[in-house]
Amino acid sequence: MPSDQHGDVRRLVLDAAIKIIETMGADSLSMREVARQAGVSHQAPYHYFKDRSGIFAAISEEGFALLADAFRRVEHMEENGSKGGFITYLTFARQHSGHFRVMFRGDICGISTHEATGAAADDAFNELLKMVSRTIGTSTDTDEAMTFAIMLWSQAHGLATLVLDGPLERKLPPDADLESQIMNVINLASHMVSLEVAEMGLLPSQN
């Protein structure tokens, strides 16, 4: 009955799902509630998504595509070295927390079961590799690039997870400013990268 314009039900369903995940967590996402928020019958989503995990997989795929885009834009940021990468990752996680929370949950979205999602994840990782290679001054297919990429991904991902899921605020002294503490951590991490790169005798590209 309230079919809005026409045909964009898939988008309506996805947006409703993302909003629910952002505000109430992935567990609270119910097929029927999503349909209700999208203003369609409780079965309409099944026309676009195989089942509940199909929605998660689609959100995850979209998230990896957004992340890859963000990585691509780092090249033209003003921040040098790894700092720009850290800030980009953290910004992505906070601005798209709905996507982010789903992307690394193999139990619900199935990066390995859902083909398109896996491909999007691979694409994002390739962009990360390129970015890291620029930062440390190697080509993308070296062992150094791979190890650095995983290390930096871990670092950024861990920070984003801790910030998003909130155990950080609790630990800080009450007068501490969360944002400046985050920047302290990012500055420390990217400084360490510079030191390591220098010691390895690598030559980061200056852009």
Added chain:
Amino acid sequence: MPSDQHGDVRRLVLDAAIKIIETMGADSLSMREVARQAGVSHQAPYHYFKDRSGIFAAISEEGFALLADAFRRVEHMEENGSKGGFITYLTFARQHSGHFRVMFRGDICGISTHEATGAAADDAFNELLKMVSRTIGTSTDTDEAMTFAIMLWSQAHGLATLVLDGPLERKLPPDADLESQIMNVINLASHMVSLEVAEMGLLPSQN
């Protein structure tokens, strides 16, 4: 009818829940399935846990206690510097993946809503702070210790998350050995810590 020995239903329920989370993910944990696996009626768990999230909170609390214990044991490990900490964190995440997956999910367990869980998390973080202070050679209440602690926690947590939730295996070249790649990352990360500590002119305790 199958009341096992007697009285330890709480433990049975927790263990069943942990096993379900490990094998099928936190979403698949249903109150009734847990009760079934524990061999009790579908209402028995409610005697020990307020509701579904009460089970998650209890698992999370136990997880933080286990993690704090692990941190305490690092002092007597053979690995020096931060490497022992990384290995400990990763080992914990893999050996107690059921706990680990729940501990950092504010949406389902409520580190902020469940008092005991929050206290356990605080305790674990304090142990981390002590460990980090030993590694970088400061007292626990300095800004350096706090920033290093968050940075190292992020690094270890990110790596554990990526390893556990599997997007890592997919990225590696097929002939690469996951375990040795993980050790590469840990070695790189702890080497960077050594460099940074040296440059800061800090004096790590030698134990």
Added chain:
DNA sequence: GGAAAGGGCTAGACAATGTCAAGTATGAAT
């Protein structure tokens, strides 16, 4: 000894959920 009380559990009921199966409308193609 017997009654009372409470802990530790079971049983029943209800609304809500995921999903299968079947129906209906709407547009294009023949």
Added chain:
DNA sequence: ATTCATACTTGACATTGTCTAGCCCTTTCC
């Protein structure tokens, strides 16, 4: 005009979380 697929809606069913009520022990008090 009839067929036929697309894009839904409606109905049904087993399963879930959780409320309420009950049952069986043990302990305690008189």
